[in-house]
Amino acid sequence: MRRKYSNEFGFHAKPMSVREVLKEMKDICGLMIDLAYASVLLNDKDLANEVLELEREIDSLLYQLWMSAAIAVRDRADAEAMSSVVKVAMAMDEISNAVSDITHVVLRKLGIHPAVREVLEKIEPHYKRVMIAKDSYLVGKSIGELDLDIELGIYVIAIRRGKELIIDPEDFEKFQAGDVVVVKGPADCLEDFAKVASGEIK
Amino acid sequence: MRRKYSNEFGFHAKPMSVREVLKEMKDICGLMIDLAYASVLLNDKDLANEVLELEREIDSLLYQLWMSAAIAVRDRADAEAMSSVVKVAMAMDEISNAVSDITHVVLRKLGIHPAVREVLEKIEPHYKRVMIAKDSYLVGKSIGELDLDIELGIYVIAIRRGKELIIDPEDFEKFQAGDVVVVKGPADCLEDFAKVASGEIK
Numbered sequence: 001m002r003r004k005y006s007n008e009f010g011f012h013a014k015p016m017s018v019r020e021v022l023k024e025m026k027d028i029c030g031l032m033i034d035l036a037y038a039s040v041l042l043n044d045k046d047l048a049n050e051v052l053e054l055e056r057e058i059d060s061l062l063y064q065l066w067m068s069a070a071i072a073v074r075d076r077a078d079a080e081a082m083s084s085v086v087k088v089a090m091a092m093d094e095i096s097n098a099v100s101d102i103t104h105v106v107l108r109k110l111g112i113h114p115a116v117r118e119v120l121e122k123i124e125p126h127y128k129r130v131m132i133a134k135d136s137y138l139v140g141k142s143i144g145e146l147d148l149d150i151e152l153g154i155y156v157i158a159i160r161r162g163k164e165l166i167i168d169p170e171d172f173e174k175f176q177a178g179d180v181v182v183v184k185g186p187a188d189c190l191e192d193f194a195k196v197a198s199g200e201i202k
Numbered sequence: 203m204r205r206k207y208s209n210e211f212g213f214h215a216k217p218m219s220v221r222e223v224l225k226e227m228k229d230i231c232g233l234m235i236d237l238a239y240a241s242v243l244l245n246d247k248d249l250a251n252e253v254l255e256l257e258r259e260i261d262s263l264l265y266q267l268w269m270s271a272a273i274a275v276r277d278r279a280d281a282e283a284m285s286s287v288v289k290v291a292m293a294m295d296e297i298s299n300a301v302s303d304i305t306h307v308v309l310r311k312l313g314i315h316p317a318v319r320e321v322l323e324k325i326e327p328h329y330k331r332v333m334i335a336k337d338s339y340l341v342g343k344s345i346g347e348l349d350l351d352i353e354l355g356i357y358v359i360a361i362r363r364g365k366e367l368i369i370d371p372e373d374f375e376k377f378q379a380g381d382v383v384v385v386k387g388p389a390d391c392l393e394d395f396a397k398v399a400s401g402e403i404k
Contacts, residue, residue, distance in 0.1 A: 019317040026321055033235075033297075040290065084312040087303070088242065094300030095235075101293040110286040115221040119228055 018072060018085055021065040025092045027167055028054050028061070029099075031157060035182070036102040038127040041120040043112055046129045048103035050160075050182065057165065058096040065089045127157070127182060128190040133199040134177040144171030154185030154193055220274060220287055223267040227294045229369055230256050230263070231301075233359060237384070238304040240329040243322040245314055248331045250305035252362075252384065257302040259367065264295045329359070329384060330392040335401040336379040346373030356387030356395055 016024075032054045039047035069086060073079045105112060132138055138146065148154050159166040159173065160180040166173065175181070183193055195201040218226075234256045241249035271288060275281045307314060334340055340348065350356050361368040361375065362382040368375065377383070385395055397403040 017317075018315075019320055022317055022321045040286075081313060081315055083315075084242070084307045084318050085315045087307050087312060088318050091300050091303040094303065095297055098293050098296030098300055101296060102290055105286045105289050110289060111283060113220075113283055113285075113287045115219075115224055116286050116290050118221055119224045 016064060016068060018065060018068045018082070021061050021068055022085060022089060024167070025058060025061050025065070025089055028058055029092045029096055031167065031182075032058075032096055032099045034184075035127060036099045037120045039103055040105050040112060040116060042126075042128075043106055044129070045106055047127065047182075048106040050129055050180075051100055051103045052107075053160075055096050055100040058093055062089055062093045126187045126190060127184045128194060129180060129182050130194045130197040132175050132177055132179045132181060132197050135199040136175075136177070136197050137199075137202050138175040138197055139177050140174055142172050142174045143169060148183075148193070152185065152193055153189045154183045156181060156183050158182040218266060218270060220267060220270045220284070223263050223270055224287060224291060226369070227260060227263050227267070227291055230260055231294045231298055233369065233384075234260075234298055234301045236386075237329060238301045239322045241305050241308050242314060242318060244328075244330075245308055246331070247308055249329065249384075250308040252331055252382075253302055253305045254309075255362075257298050260295055260298040264291055267291045328389045328392060329386045330396060331382060331384050332396045332399040334377050334379055334381045334383060334399050337401040338377075338379070338399050339401075339404050340377040340399055341379050342376055344374050344376045345371060350385075350395070354387070354395055355391045356385045358383060358385055360384040 032051050035047050035054070036051045038044070039051060065086070069082045073082055104110070105116070143156055148156060156169055156173075157167070158181070159169050159175075160182075161176060161178070181197065183190060185193075192201070234253050237249050237256070238253045240246070241253060267288070271284050275284055306312070307318070345358055350358060358371055358375075359369070360383070361371055361377075362384075363378060363380070383399065385392060387395075394403070
């Protein structure tokens, strides 16, 4: 899934179908929950901010959905048929709002109580958010060519590239300097990947 | 995890630690999301009502958490340390409220738009909610002895037994007539299990 961020008017570059918008909302919502728990567990401000970015993205998608739905509806019967789509989308928006509240624990530095850590520790796998450095070995290499899943046991969930967000990127996707990459996998492997991304390991 | 439902005073039979309450909220919250999507996908009123029951359970747990937290707090430092627990618990309560809104699609008979079905169809595995009949082969048999995971490829997520809810039951747990069981697994296997539960297959 690849898309541009909404511009200042709240419009997307390309119109999306109702189905596409709903699918993207669901994928982002699921990712947000994992990332929010991970941000608290790791006390990771970057992950927490990623969750807030995604929450804004859900807001924008809800708006997009309203538009797509309104364009598709011609009469009362259409409007009735579309009501379940709108209901589910609104619930996902509410969920995303609630999820982003979890990140306040990290962003307002409430201090993570051991009980919270213990409960969230069961999240498998772990997540990390890393930026690809200019001199990293990864620059210009595709996910498929690096065999990240086989070689390092990690999986690329999303790439944020400027105003573009690529969720569940394809194998042909090549890393660029400045990409912010969200990966999941065992903690040790994530550390190794972070070192390769920063250029510390060549 | 096994617990009694809250009585009319909102108290639980046994006091629970903050950690226990938080763990239970997280487990129930995750289960609710899966069940809510499944209720829409299957247009299943029983599953939708199960989600609403669980939402009330989360409400009750949040109350329980306030009490446990208040009892544990002795001074300002304790209160600060506890703030992250309360924040996460409140966010889970908000999530559960939003999730139960999804079930309105089923309960208010909005009609499920094909776009919603298509998006939620990717849920793997599927879920079903069945009641154990008096003359079912399952009555008096334990989960372990039935080898449900190996024999049928399904997994028991929760058993509702009167006022008791058993989430992620142990192998020694025996089915009783009248138990409401939530199972997950491939659709065919769930159908088979439902037939055994109803006594249609002996």
